[in-house]
Amino acid sequence: MxxxxxxxxxxxxxxxxxxxxxxxxxxxxxxxxxxxxxxxxxxxxxxxxxxxxxxxxxxxxxxxxxxxxxxxxxxxxxxxxxxxxxxxxxxxxxxxxxxxxxxxxxxxxxxxxxxxxxxxxxxxxxxxxxxxxxxxxxxxxxxxxxxxxxxxxxxxxxxxxxxxxxxxxxxxxxxxxxxxxxxGSIGFLGVGFITRLALAPLDRMVGVARSISKGDMSQRVAIDALDEIGSLGVAFNEMSASLASSRDALDARNRELEQVARDRERSLAELKEAQDRLAHSEGTRHAEKLRSVGQMASGVAHDFNNVLAAITGRTQLLKLKLERESPGDQPLKDSLNVIERAALDGAETVRRIQEFSREQHEKAMTRADLNHIVREAVEITRPRWRSQAEQHGARVEVECKLPRVPQIACVPSEIREILTNLIFNSVDAMDSGGTIAISTESLDDGVQLILADTGSGMSDDVKEHIFEPFFTTKGLKGNGL
Ligand SMILES: Nc1ncnc2c1ncn2[C@@H]1O[C@H](COP(=O)(O)OP(=O)(O)OP(=O)(O)O)[C@@H](O)[C@H]1O
Ligand SMILES: [Mg+2]
Missing domain, CATH: 3.30.450.20 (PAS domain)
Structure with missing residues (x-):
């Protein structure tokens, strides 16, 4: 300056x-x-x-x-x-x-x-x-x-x-x-000389202050005499010494902190690596488990299908025979109907097991309007969410918010089945009634479908297991599929 x-x-x-x-x-x-x-x-x-x-x-x-x-x-x-x-x-x-x-x-x-x-x-x-x-x-x-x-x-x-x-x-x-x-000239020169002499220590102090501000903490002011300016110089030197020691302490603390940060970074990296390894091994184990369950289920389903086909076939033959020989035997007719219904339900369960284990044939994808599929699913499930719920004294409403969305590539029957199951799950979760809200929305990279209900919701524990096959909280009423 x-x-x-x-x-x-x-x-x-x-x-x-x-x-x-x-x-x-x-x-x-x-x-x-x-x-x-x-x-x-x-x-x-x-x-x-x-x-x-x-x-x-x-x-x-x-x-x-x-x-x-x-x-x-x-x-x-x-x-x-x-x-x-x-x-x-x-x-x-x-x-x-x-x-x-x-x-x-x-x-x-x-x-x-x-x-x-x-x-x-x-x-x-x-x-x-x-x-x-x-x-x-x-x-x-x-x-x-x-x-x-x-x-x-x-x-x-x-x-x-x-x-x-x-x-x-x-x-x-x-x-x-x-x-x-x-x-006059002597006076002027004399004053100049005396002020130069008197202010020289201040000049030196300014020089030292500049060096210190640039980071050179080793600089000190030379003290000529212990007059007022000399005392100022001593105080200045004390200040720079304390500044230097504070900076050293700060540097040391910084170094310590940097070391701590480095150690923490290393520990975090190690922890993440261990987590990844664990997740990988758990994932592998889980996939392995699912594959064997799937294989076993598909074997059982195949055998079961044959058994159920035999039961259904025989039951229908018996029903025809009963129609011809004693059409008035209503109790036997009812029993045969129950057997047939149970066999058909069992066949439906088997079909879902087979679907889960990918035994079924791959279906061809087509372009479809997601809003249309939603409306179909809501209609198909109406008896369940309207009539059945009302029988238990509960009122369930379905609210759809379906703005125009682009068509998507999908297997419409599969999406319909998913929606049907989701609506059934919502109805099951709303014993005392509530609202099921279904909405679609166009995004940059696709179309989003959201289904929400005002039912009991899921605990963290349930959320963790919902995608596991056969996981259900509904006892014998649910299959977990
Ligand atoms: N909308 C929901 N609200 C609360 N819990 C739900 C909901 N949907 C699913 N669940 C929970 O997730 C579990 C698994 O559901 P999932 O549909 O796979 O099987 P499920 O409904 O029990 O049997 P099913 O095979 O007959 O559908 C349910 O038992 C239930 O506990
Ligand atoms: Mg369900």
């Missing part, structure tokens, strides 16, 4: 403290400059007034004595000073009594300044005069008759150039600027 300079701690330190140091040095440099400037101007002022005062002292007796030549000598001595640009002595009316000037000075221009409002003959004062090639301060002082302060004899005016003073002020200005730039 890159932090913008202005948002970083270092950036804020440098901007704030660096800016503060630049401002402080600027204020100090300005203060120093103005101090120097006012000192220099003060010096200039002092000098000008002292020269004017000196001249006043010297000139007063000569003015009284009207010794003008002596005054002129005097003035020229003063003008020899390189900084004095002019000296003018005026009488009380403002007439020039004597003057002298530096060759660069235009005295007529100077005098015009005294006429234009700057004329204050009675007090010492100064004012600036600007000439084409110089800037001057003109100092004036009144000259009084000796021994009194009321009779003004005239005025002394001394012009002193400000150039050396202004040059010194300029110098002071540039020295101030230079000092400010140098001290």
């Amino acid at each position: 890159n932090i913008k300079f202005a948002n970083s701690l270092r950036g804020r330190f440098i901007i704030f403290i660096g800016g503060l140091s630049v401002l402080t040095t600027l204020l100090l440099a300005s203060f120093h400059f103005f101090q120097v400037r006012s000192a220099l101007l003060g010096q200039l002022e002092k000098r000008g007034f002292s020269v004017a005062e000196q001249l006043v002292q010297a000139a007063a007796p000569d003015i009284e004595d009207e010794n003008l030549s002596h005054i002129e000598d005097y003035l020229w001595d003063i003008c020899a000073d390189p900084e004095v640009r002019f000296v003018i002595l005026q009488d009380a009316r403002g007439q020039v009594l004597a003057d002298c000037s530096h060759p660069s000075v235009d005295l007529a221009l100077i005098r015009s300044h005294f006429v234009s409002g700057a004329w204050r003959p009675d007090a010492a004062h100064f004012f600036p005069i600007k000439t084409p090639n110089d800037a001057l301060f003109s100092f004036s002082a009144p000259v009084y008759a000796s021994g009194e302060a009321t009779t003004r004899l005239g005025t002394i005016r001394v012009g002193i150039t400000t150039q050396p003073t202004l040059a010194s002020i300029d110098r002071a200005f540039w020295v101030g600027i230079g000092t400010w730039v140098i001290l």
Whole structure:
């Protein structure tokens, strides 16, 4: 993550403290400059007034004595000073009594300044005069008759150039600027250096934190000193050490869990294999058992068929004979009917045994409408589910939901027989009446038929055995076929 300079701690330190140091040095440099400037101007002022005062002292007796030549000598001595640009002595009316000037000075221009409002003959004062090639301060002082302060004899005016003073002020200005730039830069660099020094441990900590976040838990922060940042580093190192140990513990636990998962997977696979083996062997045993039962049943059925054919045949012959010889013997007729009925029922049972053991001939498949077969089966079984049930005081309803379905390939008589048996089973399971619901439905890969009843239902134990031949819960009434 890159932090913008202005948002970083270092950036804020440098901007704030660096800016503060630049401002402080600027204020100090300005203060120093103005101090120097006012000192220099003060010096200039002092000098000008002292020269004017000196001249006043010297000139007063000569003015009284009207010794003008002596005054002129005097003035020229003063003008020899390189900084004095002019000296003018005026009488009380403002007439020039004597003057002298530096060759660069235009005295007529100077005098015009005294006429234009700057004329204050009675007090010492100064004012600036600007000439084409110089800037001057003109100092004036009144000259009084000796021994009194009321009779003004005239005025002394001394012009002193400000150039050396202004040059010194300029110098002071540039020295101030230079000092400010140098001290400001040093301040900035110093702050940068100090913050770099102070924040280096934090930078190192960030680097270590990044390495740890990438998974390298061995990294630690180097501690230079036990100050606040050092303490932070120590706390950080403790945190990473505890993090590393937690991760190791977690890794170890993960490894254990993975091993447990692997073991469990292996055990499950072994268990499944054993189950498969068991199921396979049980299935094989069961199939074996069914095959032998089927073989035995088919043998018994064959013999039984012959016996029953003989009984049926003989019974029918006896019935014919009885019809011819003593048609009025009703009890014998009834007995023969019972024998014939029993033999026919037995033949029916045998037929079902043979069907179960696949002894019967395979019937040809045809395309048929399943809904039609359902309706037939319901009609065929009507006497059983309607009349017989009602005899026992129970009411059984059959509800059919038969939407249009595609034709299916089947042996219709077999499907009809299955349905018939299922309906009989439902009636048997509903002693006190109920509803048998039959529905068909078209699926993607065929047609589905569902038969449900509101009867007693089957226990898990019964469900487990219903497809076993001869399994019945109906005692002698049921065959389990
Ligand atoms: N709709 C049902 N409700 C409750 N139990 C049922 C139902 N259908 C079958 N059973 C149970 O399954 C057993 C086996 O039925 P299965 O039709 O094979 O033989 P069965 O009805 O006993 O004799 P039969 O050979 O005369 O049909 C029944 O004895 C009964 O216990
Ligand atoms: Mg049955």
